[in-house]
Amino acid sequence: MNKNIDTKKIIISNPLKLDCGKEINNFPIAYETYGKLNSEKSNAILVFHALTGDQYVSGKNPITNKDGWWSYVVGENKPIDTNKFFVICANVMGGCMGSYGPSTINESTGKQIGTDFPIITINDMVNAQYELIKYLEIEKLFAVVGGSMGGMQVLQFVANFPDKAKLAIPIACTSSHSAQNIAFNELGRQAIMADSKWENGFYSNYKLNPDKGLAVARMAAHITYLSEKGLQEKFGRKLQDRDSLRYGFEADFQIESYLRYQGSVFVDRFDANSYLYITRAMDYFDLSKQYKGNLSDAFKKTKTKFFVISFTSDWLYPTSENREIVIALNSVGADVGFVEIESDKGHDSFLLDVPSFLKTLGDYINSTYKIINERRI
Amino acid sequence: MKEEFNIISNLIEENTRVLDVGCGNGDLMKFLQENKTKDIRGLEISKEKVQNCLSKGLTVIEGNAESDLKQFPKSSFDYVILSQTLQAFLNPELVINELLKVGKKVIVTIPNFGYWRVRLQLLFKGTMPVTENLPHEWYNTPNLHMCTIKDFYNFCSSKNIKIFKSIALKKSRISEINKSNLNYKNLDSHLGIFLIES
Structure with a gap:
């Protein structure tokens, strides 16, 4: 960044x-x-x-x-x-x-x-x-x-x-x-802007980073890059490092763990404001x-x-x-x-x-x- | 194949704009590109064949002639070619009409179901004909609307489609088809090649 x-x-x-x-x-x-x-x-x-x-x-x-x-x-x-x-x-x-x-x-x-x-x-x-x-x-x-x-x-x-x-x-x-394209981009932007660390886009002045919001944006977008069949074949309902459900909100399923990982590595290399501006440019196209x-x-x-x-x-x-x-x-x-x-x-x-x-x-x-x-x- | 390509090529003037509908692996396109014109496009329904064409640098669009010819403006090609594909369409009449809109002239070649070898199979064997040109069995043939040279000739006159040139091919022997020899050519040729205009 x-x-x-x-x-x-x-x-x-x-x-x-x-x-x-x-x-x-x-x-x-x-x-x-x-x-x-x-x-x-x-x-x-x-x-x-x-x-x-x-x-x-x-x-x-x-x-x-x-x-x-x-x-x-x-x-x-x-x-x-x-x-x-x-x-x-x-x-x-x-x-x-x-x-x-x-x-x-x-x-x-x-x-x-x-x-x-x-x-x-x-x-x-x-x-x-x-x-x-x-x-x-x-x-x-x-x-x-x-x-x-x-x-x-x-x-x-x-x-x-x-x-x-x-x-x-x-x-x-x-x-x-398309409306669907804009809808998914808006979802991502709202996730970033809903992060309290976004600070109306001036987070760097406060040495903050809206990484949670950006990660959610990436996770949602990532789903749109894959196909239902691809997801089902790769992950299905497979569990992540466990033999049974834990009855909680940890990443029980591999797909959850995968998305969380995709979100977390993305925030290390990408700027939240860039994400807002570039998705906007796409929507305006x-x-x-x-x-x-x-x-x-x-x-x-x-x-x-x-x-x-x-x-x-x-x-x-x-x-x-x-x-x-x-x-x-x-x-x-x-x-x-x-x-x-x-x-x-x-x-x-x-x-x-x-x-x-x-x-x-x-x-x-x-x-x-x-x-x-x-x-x- | 080679004879058919030569005949088609001879019907086309140099440096004109050509569309090959159902271009397969692009053999005819390649042949025309080397001999007649660089400005040639193809339309093909099979993904694999489209990819083969594109790999050779040929400009081909994946699509179905029955629905995708509409996107080309009226008279946008000097020649549109339909080589041995007419019989495979659900609605050949519609396709011919589309071809005549898109092309100033249209070249249609048809495997002749009136060829005596084909007729003999049905007459003596009592089974649907299987020949070198029509290699499929009745249950797996892509050919839905087989016709004869005479059928196509009559179709053009009944629809007021002008036939500029009609050529019959038997092995490598080439001859002209006209009203007076139609019945004979219909019996003695394996392929008919028509240059038509609306």
């Missing part, structure tokens, strides 16, 4: 007008890169992370000491092979891994910005990351890729910059947050509304090739919502492929070892890279 993280960072001096109306400048965007940019600068892939992700896509995450969040997908000899591609990932604006967010220190007060941080949107996040691409002097990305909120950023990126990526791969996402109710207009000018992927057991961003993106793209004659991958692992499938997903994604990226390079588009 911005504990003096030694991370790559640029300070963006160009003023950026946020959707909320506020203008910001001289703000940090933290990022990480993997692999090497080739001399033609034609092998760059921008990866967008999801709600609780960060710039550490692959290798060891220096903060958590665990594998990067997309280690199954990005790395040497992985589907997005860093021997071949130059992979860039930035911590989103609003995040807590070095980019401009509520835990950034306000230099004039020496305190964290807290809830004085402006409300940000997916559009703002994408515009900030575009500054990073300019800073890296990449004229055209080979691909923009991301799952969940990362997929929303993919869609927004292509809508904002129709000629800046040859290929776009939005995975397990939506073009507009409605790409079709940005284009007066016509989603296809978002892609009217694009020459980008699209590959949309959904998962059978994902009920958070179900196939039907991913299909709407495909339909909008088809209606403007965009080049779009689509597949729904069979998986019991729920929304989290895009982060996990799902062989048919990893194979299809890797083969598609590599064949398309070859085809596009041969054609020299």
Whole structure:
């Protein structure tokens, strides 16, 4: 949580007008890169992370000491092979891994910005990351890729910059947050704000942390990332380190213990205010509304090739919502492929070892890279 | 297969926009991409086959022609191809109408149920025909609406669908179908290939 993280960072001096109306400048965007940019600068892939992700896509995450969040997908000899591609990932604006967010220190007060941080949107996040691409002097990305909120950023990126990526791969996402999505996010926010240690968002001034609220938020959200079948198969009614029920409120069941653990490790690496701001940005995301109710207009000018992927057991961003993106793209004659991958692992499938997903994604990226390079588009 | 691909390819002008409905593993798409046009898309119902196509870098959408053709705007493709799939639909007439909306021209190929080898099986063996082109048994066939070259020819005239070109294939022998030789071609060809327009 911005504990003096030694991370790559640029300070963006160009003023950026946020959707909320506020203008910001001289703000940090933290990022990480993997692999090497080739001399033609034609092998760059921008990866967008999801709600609780960060710039550490692959290798060891220096903060958590665990594998990067997309280690199954990005790395040497992985589907997005860093021997071949130059992979860039930035911590989103609003995040807590070095980019401009509520835990950034306000230099004039020496305190964290807290809830004085402006409300940000997916559009703002994408515009900030575009500054990073300019800073890296990449004229055209080979691909923009991301799952969940990362997929929303993919869609927004292509809508904002129709000629800046040859290929776009939005995975397990939506073009507009549904009532159910907003409902679960609101539940998480209320859990944080109900924690007496939240202090209206200025907890760091009192050396407090609303960790109980944040843990509950994470536990609730975590359920939405899994499938009923997956939960039942993994946990069922199995008991945790005991042979019989204890007639109390301890974690009798393995699923309870698992969720408590997920909550507790999350609070060590994530800032409660970031959770509020980023979930809000997701809730505000409605790409079709940005284009007066016509989603296809978002892609009217694009020459980008699209590959949309959904998962059978994902009920958070179900196939039907991913299909709407495909339909909008088809209606403007965009080049779009689509597949729904069979998986019991729920929304989290895009982060996990799902062989048919990893194979299809890797083969598609590599064949398309070859085809596009041969054609020299 | 190769002959069918060649005939289809010869019906298509270069650098046009093509949609292959029921594209399977993408063999025809690949063939056309190498020989005719880069701008080719596919629609396929089987997940596994869609994944095979995408792995080759082909632009394919998982979907069902009976419900998912609607998403393409009117006349958004120069050619829409339906290769040996018409018989597998619940409602072939609806599919043909959808194809004619989406494509300026439509290429339909049909395994001919009027081929004499097929007819002989029913006539002499008294069992549902099983051939190289129609390898399934009656109880597991995906083919719900088998038709003959003559059936399709008559269907087009009764629905006022223009036939630009109709080609009969027997082994690798190619010939044109017309009104006067229809009965003969219907008996002596295993495949019919039609270029039609609404």
